[in-house]
Amino acid sequence: MANRNKIDQWSKLYWFYTLFVKLCYNYYYSKIQIVNKKKLDLKSPILLAPNHQNALMDALGLIFGFNKQIVFLARADIFKKPIIIRILTFLKILPAYRSRDGRENLQKNDEIFELTEKILHNKINPLCIFPEGNHGNKRRLRQLVKGMFRIAFQAQEKYGKNKGVKIIPVGIDYGHYQKFRNTQLIIAGDPIEICDFWEEYLENQPVAINNLRDKLSEELKKIIIHIETEEYYDLYMGLRKIYSKKMCCKMGLKTNKLYNQFLADKKMIDLLNSALIKEPQSIENLNQHFIEYTGLKEKLNYRDWVPAKHRYSISLTIAGLLASIILLPFAILGLFNNWPHFLIPPYKFRNLKDRQFLSTAKWASGLFIFFIYFIILAILALIFIPFWWIKILYIATILPSGLIAIFYRKFIIKSFSRIRYTFQIFRKTKDTVRFEELYHEIIKSADRIIESYS
Numbered sequence: 001m002a003n004r005n006k007i008d009q010w011s012k013l014y015w016f017y018t019l020f021v022k023l024c025y026n027y028y029y030s031k032i033q034i035v036n037k038k039k040l041d042l043k044s045p046i047l048l049a050p051n052h053q054n055a056l057m058d059a060l061g062l063i064f065g066f067n068k069q070i071v072f073l074a075r076a077d078i079f080k081k082p083i084i085i086r087i088l089t090f091l092k093i094l095p096a097y098r099s100r101d102g103r104e105n106l107q108k109n110d111e112i113f114e115l116t117e118k119i120l121h122n123k124i125n126p127l128c129i130f131p132e133g134n135h136g137n138k139r140r141l142r143q144l145v146k147g148m149f150r151i152a153f154q155a156q157e158k159y160g161k162n163k164g165v166k167i168i169p170v171g172i173d174y175g176h177y178q179k180f181r182n183t184q185l186i187i188a189g190d191p192i193e194i195c196d197f198w199e200e201y202l203e204n205q206p207v208a209i210n211n212l213r214d215k216l217s218e219e220l221k222k223i224i225i226h227i228e229t230e231e232y233y234d235l236y237m238g239l240r241k242i243y244s245k246k247m248c249c250k251m252g253l254k255t256n257k258l259y260n261q262f263l264a265d266k267k268m269i270d271l272l273n274s275a276l277i278k279e280p281q282s283i284e285n286l287n288q289h290f291i292e293y294t295g296l297k298e299k300l301n302y303r304d305w306v307p308a309k310h311r312y313s314i315s316l317t318i319a320g321l322l323a324s325i326i327l328l329p330f331a332i333l334g335l336f337n338n339w340p341h342f343l344i345p346p347y348k349f350r351n352l353k354d355r356q357f358l359s360t361a362k363w364a365s366g367l368f369i370f371f372i373y374f375i376i377l378a379i380l381a382l383i384f385i386p387f388w389w390i391k392i393l394y395i396a397t398i399l400p401s402g403l404i405a406i407f408y409r410k411f412i413i414k415s416f417s418r419i420r421y422t423f424q425i426f427r428k429t430k431d432t433v434r435f436e437e438l439y440h441e442i443i444k445s446a447d448r449i450i451e452s453y454s
Helices: 012-028 056-066 082-090 103-122 147-156 194-203 205-222 233-242 244-250 258-278 280-300 314-323 328-348 355-384 388-396 398-426 430-453
Strands: 029-035 046-050 071-075 093-096 166-174 182-188
Touching: 012 029, 012 056, 012 355, 029 056, 029 258, 046 056, 046 147, 056 166, 056 182, 056 355, 071 103, 082 093, 093 103, 103 147, 147 194, 147 205, 166 205, 182 258, 194 205, 233 244, 233 258, 233 280, 233 430, 244 258, 244 430, 258 280, 258 430, 280 430, 314 398, 328 355, 328 398, 355 388, 355 398, 388 398, 398 430
Parallel strands: 029 182, 046 166, 071 093
Antiparallel strands: 166 182
């Protein structure tokens, strides 16, 4: 059995292991931004409470974003085989038993709770529990489970009414859950002092737990994209793509920062909610336009950025394509160096039932495949490439060359989309013209709502 009693200690082996994993994790995302990182001050016992939407990628984002050897609680059904237990313990993951795991196993939580108390009191590593209990595929906060609040109050007993254990809400958001080279934003919220609820806890434990849960829910909603409406959920998400940059400009924010885009989205959602309450027909009309727009977008195979301009310069686009011939050899080299972990994981997991595990599956399998393929390429380079400096140069560029291949592919796709769109507008093709009209109607309607309720 793996030694869980040392799980809270700082580990050199764990640190060394995470160096390589972090490199590959940062490669998976094109941009990662951490906000309020300094709030993770280990002078006090820290209990992290993040929203949970993207399986293992959420946990890895916290580890690498905050640079801490965080201890996690995960569902107990994955702790079955001894080898798995050893691996998970090395990764600083503890089991949490639920009723569905069998009532005879619930008493095992006593040992786990003792360990979590020790972890918090040692103030070496933060403890992390996902308070929603599972992951979801919608940008909204789900009902919080009560287990983490019991752990927090149990650890607070050492401090009584004095300051001690803190819960730090953490918001995690993604540009896209599953797509490679997308974005990740992590925001640390304001700490919640458990001592503020201590006297109430002594008087009535269930009431105190419920109030603490409500407080955490309130704080989490401030730092995540929370879309309550089910009927207009797709509309709100669509406007995050279509209207986000314009909303940033209205708020005087630069559009190149993920956090600024987040603030703009939060403001836009609040204003849309106000319109939904006071003027529901305006949201319904906007939604009808959006549904038609989405249908045409899928039919024509366009992206949301395409109709932002009425026409694109064909001559400049063609010139760009001709200039791209220079980059073609580098793109081919990048594809050759990276094709296994680019192509195999998406194909292998294309039918994965739980889509929220797709990023985790693609990233983890891609990491393994790249490691094997990298060794093969390095050995071949050392054997067949002449001159030692060329060998080293080639090996050093294996991973970065993949970025060139990705950029090249996106550039070619966008260039042909611009040409096709401009050509269809010039011909006044019915569907494309209507697609452009709907785009601008949506922008105008959103403008009116934003201005009316600002």
